[in-house]
Amino acid sequence: MINATTTMESVSYLDHKGKYKGIFAWIFATDHKRIALLYLYAISTFFVIGAILGLLMRLELISPGQTIMTAQTYNGIFTVHGIMMIFMVVIPGLSAIFGNFFLPILIGAKDVAFPRLNLFSWYIFITGSILAVLSQFLRSGPPDTGWTFYAPYSTATGTNVIFATTAAFVLGFSSILTGLNFIVTIHRMRAPKMKFFSMPLFPWSIYATAWIQVLATPIIAITLLMLIAERLFKIGFFDPAYGGDPILFQHMFWIYSHPAVYIMILPAMGVITEIIPTFCQRKVYGYKAIAMSSLAIAGVGYLVWGHHMFTSGMSETARWVFSLLTFIVAIPSAVKVFNWLATMYKGSIDLKPPLLYALSFIFLFSIGGLTGLVLGSLATNIQVHDTSFVVAHFHYIVFGGMGFGFFAALHYWFPKIYGRMYNFRRANIAWGILFVGFNLLYFPLFIIGMQGMPRRYYDYLPQFQTGHVISTIGGIILIIGLFLMIRNLVLGARKGAKAPANPWNGSTLEWQIVSPPPQENFDEDPLIKNNPYDYE
Amino acid sequence: MENELIHKEETRDDTAAKLGMWIFIFTELLLFGGLFIVYSVFRTQYSREFHQAALELNVTIGAFNTIVLLISSMTIAMALTALQKNNKKLSLRLIGITILMAFVFLVNKYFEWGAKFHHGIYPGSELMMKFEHGHLLYFSLYFFMTGLHALHIIAGMVLLSVIFFRIKKGIIHSEKYVFLENGALYWHLVDLIWIFLFPLLYLIT
Amino acid sequence: MSENATHITEYKTLGIVLVTLLFFTLITIVVTSFDLAVWNVVLALVIAGTKGFLVVTYFMHIKYESLLLKILVGMVFFLFALILVITFIDYAYR
């Protein structure tokens, strides 16, 4: 790598020499690949911190009563765990890292449409993150509202809510600008011969995601602004003491935050749709169905927010309308799963680590999705709403889904990003430990949730202890798996064997160029196929 | 970097810039859209109080400001036409008028708000805390909505000033005017929002 | 979406649009000064909608833009209307 020649062919983006040197060559970089890595390192750091905070909560819950921290500390920790993981890890996660790195390459472009805006959104992201971290250390103490900031608790509590909401507001801006950039990139920067329906499916999912980012985030922005004004000036929108309406806050909050779940999961589905054809050497089954189901999820996903509020005292009509729409939004996800299975049929399946992660994604996402049906049905929702059942369902979707999708993407595109390969055996072991730990951690929560263990509880009745103990043991195993996985990848990036341009025999555009890619991605015009997954 | 500049020049894409601006405008529309949702919910709950509270606003000032904004919207649209027709001097003048109009709008707003403050009506004031609920919510909405709108006016003024000087320097010219086009789009957005704010806050009494 | 072939809106068109907008403003003020109960709100919003449509169509040149952009603008307003309606499924049936 150090002795990279300056001849015509391919100076990799990692070695490219620009105007700036050292760290400035990174933090002033407008190259989409370098910005992607900036996001990768920042987000990974936050993810590890968030995971450790999660483990601390699990340790506290290993026995009833006070175990290692006070109730107020616990409330602060689950709040910051939520804010960090949601706004700083899973929402930007896949789209800002892999969307940035591979979206332009997959559509045959040299960069995103607005490279400087792209860097600017990274800076906004970092600013927001710093604010979120600062909110923990300021005088009045860490916010203790939960990441949902429900009024009127959030307007009344003495802790530092304003900083945390400002952080979420700023992070939303970054999300909007990234989405805007991707939409324009997909519309305007595709290689001349690439039509919308000859794009790979990861760009399709990024496209659907970007629209949600652009059209949903403003609603949370204005809601958080109102919450801040409420705390500063008592404008009374959400505080019943002044005639306001706490349920209105929940409506406004979930108008964004439900679609936000699709911001998290859609790119992960896109990643899985890339990995399965490659490792089965099969043309993707039902290309149009998968592409359209992404748009359908994004579209219908706007209209189902009320299922977070089934017990809030909404009108009966609203409750059943939202329940009906919620069941409808399950269909496109099911269609995707069936198409993935059909793609494996009569393939030539090579069970390498990326596919292992992809298949465990399908398993975990199915559990998350199917338990979502329990939550979407009005009668059963009454029992499991606001219990640890929801916690388990949510983590199966977001950690089992988005998280494992993220790990799958990392293992799939790793050789392209770094030009080196990680150790397969260690990757498989880490996967096994992660998978076992994950299920041990979250599955018991379904059961105690159905029995009535409320969420956000610091202390609990003795009958729930078995479930909590198993869950905590799972949490410890999960962290070990996580550590092994990260270690293997770091070792691979630094000392791994050189990776060929196309280690998995993939058919999409990123595998047609050298690893790591050159500064301008394509030295010559890429060959565009009619169907990006053509293996014949 | 030099390489990059050339590379950017090559891929200059006005349609992309315009599309980007439109998407940004969508986000702004939905930002105010959220406020309109809050407004409509409270209006249906407290329609009588909103009715009475709205009488306390000065329709003349509101109407005057509407006219000012509408005219400024036309002048900025004409500035674009002028630049496209390579009439730099007229374009600069029209942008100048637009910024002046924005300034007039703000001065007006200043006096309107000032009068309210003078009567002890401002967010968090003791008087407002004593209002009936609907009354309080109306004024909170009034300050929040017009305040946010005024911030957008200020942002628009800054943007148009930048454009003014760039045209003067010749960076924006009759062959390359997408920056002015986007600035104008933003200004029309500010106008568009006011078109809805005006009847909702001042007229529906 | 042909490159750089932009439509130039004539001064006259813009002037006519402004006059129409001012005329509509006058109408709203006159109409809302009568007490027509609920119809006040409806009328004022219909007129505001018309004015908004004029601004988007002529000042913001949507009339001369690509079909894509027209669809997108329509989609955003439709989405907002849908969200508003669904919110009111709660508030209207309480």
Next chain:
Amino acid sequence: MFSGASNFVNGVDKTFFIILGISFFFLIGITFTMIFFVLKYNRKKKIAAVQLKDNTWLEITWTLVPLALVMGMFYYGYMAFIPTRYPPKDAMEVKVIARMWKWSFEYKGGKQSDSLVLPVNKAVKLNLESMDVIHGFFIPSFRLKEDVVPGKHNYTWCIPEEIGQYEIMCSSYCGVRHSYMEGQVVVVSEDDFNKWLAALPDKSKETKSEGFKILQNNGCMGCHSIDGSKIVGPSFKGLYGSTVELVADDGTKKITADSTYIKESIFLPDKEIVAGYQKGIMKSYDNILKKEDVSKIIEYLKTIK
């Protein structure tokens, strides 16, 4: 979940079994298909992949079949849910009062109790009122849950069907002692219920000092006990006139708790904190309590030694 004691248990549990049954069927189906394909079409067998054409009919089938299934799930959920919203007209009414972090129950005639005692096999309508933030009224054994939202008149109802004692929990996060906000439903025979209700002391007629009422109405007792026990904040017992150790930004100091101190603690709670307690938990009651209220509170505090 498998113990139930109200009229809603059947409907809810049936929906559970239907949805979970279909879900397990699909989960097992998907997982086994996946494993089967991985084994059967493994690359080690060196069989080339076969490219297949999309089959529109197959796509339509696996869209419509799940659609029919989820519509069925919706139907069962809807049918089991609707009865929970329509209490019979003759149902006994009980007011559930939620405050940080305590449930109390008000029966007809203003009698208040800390636990919810109900007669078996009689419909009861529970009117949910919150004094401060959102709480969640949750009785797992009854399959009953509805949020208690301040300023909004939520309700729920049920017919208890088995005599016994069941847990009430708070399902909506409400602050530092959220997990301790629990209560009991006691279902007894109708005779026992009538006896109990008759014996219940009518606290509303007791003359308590005004200061006490102000403290109670503002939820102060959630954090500050009047019997000397330490909950979240320091106890009120013997507070007035005692020596308090305070921690501020510029070190610690000892002062005597007089009226000035108490006023400041109410209006600027985060300025100085009593040693051993946490900052940021108590909100300022500036704008909420009037000056007269505070004087009444001080008068009351003087009386509890």
